[in-house]
Amino acid sequence: MRLKDLAEHLGLSQTTVSRALNGYPEVNEATRLRVAETAARLGYRPNASALRLATGRAGAIGLVLRGADELGPHMSEFMAGMSGRMSTEEIDILLITVENFQDEMAAYRRLAASQKVDAFVLHSPTLKDARAELLLDLNIPFVMHGRTNIGQPVAWMDIDNTSAVERATSHLLDLGHRRIALLNGVKGRTFAEHREIGYLAALSARGVPFDAALMGNSVFTDEVAFRMAQAMLELRPRPTAFLAGSMMTALGVFRAIRQAGLVLGKDVSMIAHDDVFPYLNADNMYPTMSTTRSSIRQAGSRVAELVLQMLGGKPLEDVHELWPVELVLRESSRPPP
Amino acid sequence: MRLKDLAEHLGLSQTTVSRALNGYPEVNEATRLRVAETAARLGYRPNASALRLATGRAGAIGLVLRGADELGPHMSEFMAGMSGRMSTEEIDILLITVENFQDEMAAYRRLAASQKVDAFVLHSPTLKDARAELLLDLNIPFVMHGRTNIGQPVAWMDIDNTSAVERATSHLLDLGHRRIALLNGVKGRTFAEHREIGYLAALSARGVPFDAALMGNSVFTDEVAFRMAQAMLELRPRPTAFLAGSMMTALGVFRAIRQAGLVLGKDVSMIAHDDVFPYLNADNMYPTMSTTRSSIRQAGSRVAELVLQMLGGKPLEDVHELWPVELVLRESSRPPP
DNA sequence: TCAAAATTTGAAATCGCTTTGAATGATCGC
DNA sequence: GCGATCATTCAAAGCGATTTCAAATTTTGA
Secondary structure, three states: OOHHHHHHHHOOOHHHHHHHHOOOOOOOHHHHHHHHHHHHHHOOOOOHHHHHHHHOOOOEEEEEEEOHHHOOHHHHHHHHHHHHHHOOOOOEEEEEEEOOHHHHHHHHHHHHHOOOOOEEEEEOOEOOOHHHHHHHHHOOOEEEEOOOOOOOOOEEEEEOHHHHHHHHHHHHHHHOOOOEEEEEOOOOEHHHHHHHHHHHHHHHHOOOOOOHHHEEEOOOOHHHHHHHHHHHHOOOOOOOEEEEOOHHHHHHHHHHHHHOOOOEOOOEEEEEEEOOOOOOOHHHOOOOOEEEEOOHHHHHHHHHHHHHHHHOOOOHHHOEEEEOOEEEOOOOOOOOO | OOHHHHHHHHOOOHHHHHHHHOOOOOOOHHHHHHHHHHHHHHOOOOOHHHHHHHHOOOOEEEEEEEOHHHOOHHHHHHHHHHHHHHOOOOOEEEEEEEOOHHHHHHHHHHHHHOOOOOEEEEEOOEOOOHHHHHHHHHOOOEEEEOOOOOOOOOEEEEEOHHHHHHHHHHHHHHHOOOOEEEEEOOOOEHHHHHHHHHHHHHHHHOOOOOOHHHEEEOOOOHHHHHHHHHHHHOOOOOOOEEEEOOHHHHHHHHHHHHHOOOOEOOOEEEEEEEOOOOOOOHHHOOOOOEEEEOOHHHHHHHHHHHHHHHHOOOOHHHOEEEEOOEEEOOOOOOOOO
16 A cells, blocks of 8 residues: 555545645645545555655664673663653664674664664763764764763763762761772773762772772673672672672672672672662562662663654754662661671 | 765766676676775765665564563563674664554554564464464564464474473472472463473373462562462472572572572472573572573574575475473472472 | 677666645635 | 635655666677
């Protein structure tokens, strides 16, 4: 069923039918109704490729992931948020995975040149993010989940990682902890650097010396966290508290604590960052987990909204949002023994 | 940079340039080289919409998810596999989320009518899957991850859930367990029904009576599993072994066992189904987890391959694959006390 | 050597939509 | 009553690629 067929069926021109369907004012109300009714009845839908070619809009936003590995629980929650927001629009999410940095840059160029997407969403930026520089160069809109510093303004939405970790650290210090371990994200990622800044600021505010052995940088998986925490718990004096970068990390730390014959919330404290995975609830853990809390799904939804606003003409200089992070104290954070 | 610009730049017609780039035989080798070199140098990429309109191929395969919730760890691993396979092709993955069943059916119709995708991938089918019926009706190709029975052949790829659970159950029975709980997937999903069949078959083969109180159906999350396992552990006589539907489920059961003051691998045994999440390794758990093992990521990759084969003309009658499931025995499955 | 065949190129039609610019009738104001 | 205005409609020209069909050139074969 093409527009042409529909038009013939109605005894009208393609022009009029197209206008009627797209809500242009210069079409008779009776005609519009007749067209709409018939189109609905016959199940007419404009051919997406033709529509895109004619309008110049791709009707899609791109999400390029480094290695299929980046498609883990964090990203999938973020995507759930994005796609939730996008579902009411006639805009799709295009998912592309690449093997390495070089392929990634090539993918952006390719997608931009072939005009497959109207905009991109960038995730987990580095301090000086090359992707952002490239996309600014290519003059294709994007919204960054996180921040970067490349000397030019970019559209971004981020959570206040620095303040979150600073408050969590301060709280542990107030409880009396002096050996606080930080299991942070991969070095070079902005969010990890921001968290480190918050951690160091809190320590220095209380005059507590920094010990490099108590800081680890890695991806947020149960397994790596287990190993790092295990190693740290063998230090003497051992850490009395952990700041876990994610709930996955927290699970690994938890296991390490238990395996060392220690009890969480008694011998060792922990505050984890909670991205609010629906299948991993801090409140239902045992003991319940103290967290710095910010829904990554909501972030995804908001980033999608910002992309839509940019496509609607909002200048990127006006797209900056910093979300506060909640500190939720539960049973896992107590004074040291 | 359009084809026309490139052609003018080369002093050739669009026809020749197009042919040269698409590897048609009737173009002079010297010309082809010159065209290819220039195109690469100028970074020419055909406009995706125009190409799709001209060829009639959408260059994308669709993945419709019920509720943003379906986009959890299982799906994201599956997608990682799909996208890994697709990344070498000029075919994208289109992600759509819908709120409810009605919207979902509408989404399939809409995507089909607007010709946004060349094929679909269906996930987690029910015994009589309405989506499959609709897509057959609309005459648009799809590959199903799992099986359904709608009286017509469909293309599918599945793992042998029945045999996997039957073997796991039999093994526990052989160890001496008689009260074996099954934490299964949502009722009505084919894979859950298949697992139940395997479970019942193993029980009846050993003459062990079935107890409905030892069977739970739900989504595979830590939390729900925790609650179900907790309730089951309060039964008397209590179950001495658990079959956990996924690693998430296993984590919840694990917590319930611990909270009941019991020890996994001693007081209670467990065999979990392992979809091989890179961030949750059965071998690194404590105690190590016995599993029925089948990589869902590999499944995704294979399903993508099958879709490509179908788009290449392979008839759907020839697309049927049943993968065996490995049974890996580790420390969590021992004889009952 | 020269017609026939093979090779190489190009003009124009096509895909299905939007949108420009023109045309048609109806309505208005005086 | 009649030019001006308004409300509707339509034919045709894009959008940027592929592909059909024809033309130009070169090679072949007897």
